Amino acid sequence: MTDPLLLVVQLVVPAAVAPLLTGLVRKVKARLLGRRGPSLLQPYRDLARLFRKEPVLAENASWLFRGAPYGAFAAMWLAMSAIPTFASSPTLGLGLDMIAIAGLLGLARILTALAGMDVGTSFGGIGTSREITIGALAEPAMFIAIIALALIVNSTALPDMSRVLHEGVGLRVSLALALGAIVMVAMAETGRIPIDNPATHLELTMVHEAMVLEYSGRHLAMVELGAMLKLTLYLSLIACIFVPWGIAREADAQAVASGLALWLGKLAVGGVALAVFETTIAKMRVFRYPEFLGAALLFSVLGAIFLYISQHLK
């Protein structure tokens, strides 16, 4: 398998699989709550319906409102392509390391947040205000977690992280702490319970949904697909760092195929775990976010400090 082909596969497959993952999470949650739940393929049907429908724009919506869903989706898509999902080779590093991935997600957040303010409704303002708050709280925790990981593997590039951790660095407390921090950041950034509820219908508790209330038709479809891709992205990110086994290191078809199967398995496990977690916990008040994300920051700082101490003792 050649590298360009592999790149295309790495771009297309995550975007194609993302709705399935969301469908799985919804299905498992429904089963846990004693409902039958919609089919696994329901997200695809929803997207197809949205794409077909005529988009309605508010009278004073600007070009930014129309363009933001595409820009945000492209930023997440590009970030996704830089994560070693089922195959990893040096040429596919793309020159985008973990800081750049965090930055691209930041770009997506900025575009969505701006779009939330474009029409000038109060709900859009609520969503934007809360979204930038979550971002400001989550980013330091993410960055310190990156420091802790980079200290272990001596690089911020994900293919390197994945490779070094695959070769084994032993069991480390810092890794567990960094995992905790990244998982908490991921839950905040993907808008899951306890920070945000993707299934909420009460506007006052919305964060992400409030920002995109004015969207319809294909614009809404892009927003929804972007949110699904973001969930896939964070699960893949966690998988490629903390469960780095089975990623194809060389571009031969068999390794790629088994890597693909394993990656889908990892996503499924992550999705089920997320569904179980979400059904056992309640959503938080907005002003308790700092506690949740402060804990993430504390985890990552502790992770970094423990590493210093272990280096110091060596």
Next chain:
Amino acid sequence: MSGVDQWTLIGVAQATFVGLAVAGCLTNRRRVLVTPLYALAALASLVMLIAALGALFASDAVVVSKRLLPVGLPDIKSHLRLDGLAAVFLVIVNIAAIAAALYGVGYDAHTPEPARVLAPFPLFLAGMNIVPLADDAFTFLVGWEFMSLASWLMVLAGHDREENRRAALVYLTMAAFGALALLMAFGALAGAGGGYSFDAMRAMTPSPGIATLAALALLLGAGSKAGLAPLHVWLPLAHPAAPSHVSALMSGAMTKVAIYALMRGLLELAGPPQWWWGGLLAVIGALTAALGALQSLTQTDTKTVLAFSTIENIGVIAAALGLAIAFRASGQPLEAGLALVAALFHALNHGLFKSLLFFGAGAVLHSTGTRELDRLGGLIHRLRWTAPLVLVGCIAISAVPPLNGFASEWLVFQSILDATSLQHWELKFTTPLIGALVALAAALAAASFVRFFGIAFLGRPRDAAAAQAHEVSPAMLAAMAGLAALCLAFGAWPGVPLEPLARVAAAAADPSGATTLLFVGGGDGHTAWLAVAPRGNLTAAYSGMMAALGLAALTGIAVGLASLVSGARARRGPAWDCGFPDPNPATQYTASSVGQPLRRIFGSVVLAARDRVDMPPAGDQQPATLTSTIRDPAWHFLFDPLIAAINRATERVNALQFLAIRVYLSLMFAALIGLLIIVAVAR
């Protein structure tokens, strides 16, 4: 280009500035002069830019070219020197100056008294050019004072408003304090022999005590001009008070000249740097960054938001510079070079996007007549060209790919990661703190600029002035477009500006010249265009071009696919707003309400932010009121007590004015005796 040519260019440009200042005094009577004078100022700055670029790209080695002018103090004369570091800052200053002069053509076309700006404006530019060129303390301080006083005059341009007069007073006081501190630093470094030329200071190795004294004085003097906390208090008052193109220069260029003074002083003049200078500077820088970003989020005046964001960026630059000094002191020239490149690149980038944003705020002020965010809104429909240009600035300053702000912050983060290899454990354990603060600052800055753009340009107009805003003149748009284009270009091809910066940093971080390793692409010319690779290989790389082209391509694919499957044209309808749209624009979120959660979370601790709701008793028809207060910790803990103490002391001393003549005579006699005793004891 040979040395002679550069000095000719510099001489011509500086002479033009002086001539322009004289001509500028006449513009109140002859308004036709305004446009040609700004055009000439732009031209002179362009000449300076060419001279500086010539020095920067002259050859692979960093050229040092010197001139001795027969003016100045009799036994010192005036030494000038053009080396890599000076050239970098001349480039930063003059790019902003060209844009500001161009912008001034449109901005100052209708002011009642243009001479108030046009007379000091060329002197301000001249001062900012002299400081990097100076090679002795005297010339340096002359340039420095020109810069301070000329900008002070322009802060006073709107002297009919009380807050501008207060801003100017605070600014003048801090500028005087800063100059005094610099004077002390140079005095300490010159020593008893009076070697005031920088060459003499370089040749001498001061004792550790003297060096520390000089370093701290430099930190106070240059740090107060740059806006490092807690000496930043003048900046958010003075920068917004000046006309917008001057605000842009003060934020984009003048603070960089102060950073230059820190670099030149701490890395070259004060002898071998000690690691804790760097540690101190890095911690102060990180705290400044977080404090500035947080405060910019609480302001509702467009230009004050930008001024606080300048404080944030200066903090980031200072943090990187501090790390560079710490690395240099602990004998890690490679890492020191990387951190210095990060500081230089961020200084360059901030000069671009902050000037752009101040121009944008000026355009909003020009077309709506207000700086109050809560009276704006919906300008994206009225200022069709300004809006996308300001958006470029907002995304660049938010440090997200693919723009230049991310490229330099990426380098800063890489330096912070490198700081884990420092030997001093105190600094090592501080590194996560510095990293967290810088990351927090970046995230808060992003939030602040979402708020800035969202309130001013998006939504519905909150005021008639915003609803009837008109697009600004082509000269102003051209200035903004030029800077936005540079932001985009430096974001997509960071390797281009980084190549000369890396050379300069290698020379400055390692004077022996052993560090010839390029930080870009491992010395391979092909990858220099593609990626920034600080560790000399491509394992930790950021490719601006991949980010820019990738985003463009993927956006194109997404738009193409979406319109392919959908096909239906968008229809316009009333806003949904959950079924209850309210036509009153006051139902929108305001600048204060967007920032409220973050103000409450962080501000309640740092800024003592309090929201008080006064609810009238049941049955009372009075409206409820919400009072929201914040305070700057620097004012509360440092300056207010200081001012109170000075006032008390002056009242005491005031009594000395009303004594009888015999008391004065006896006081003088006592002073004489006292001095004689001191002389006797000292002998």
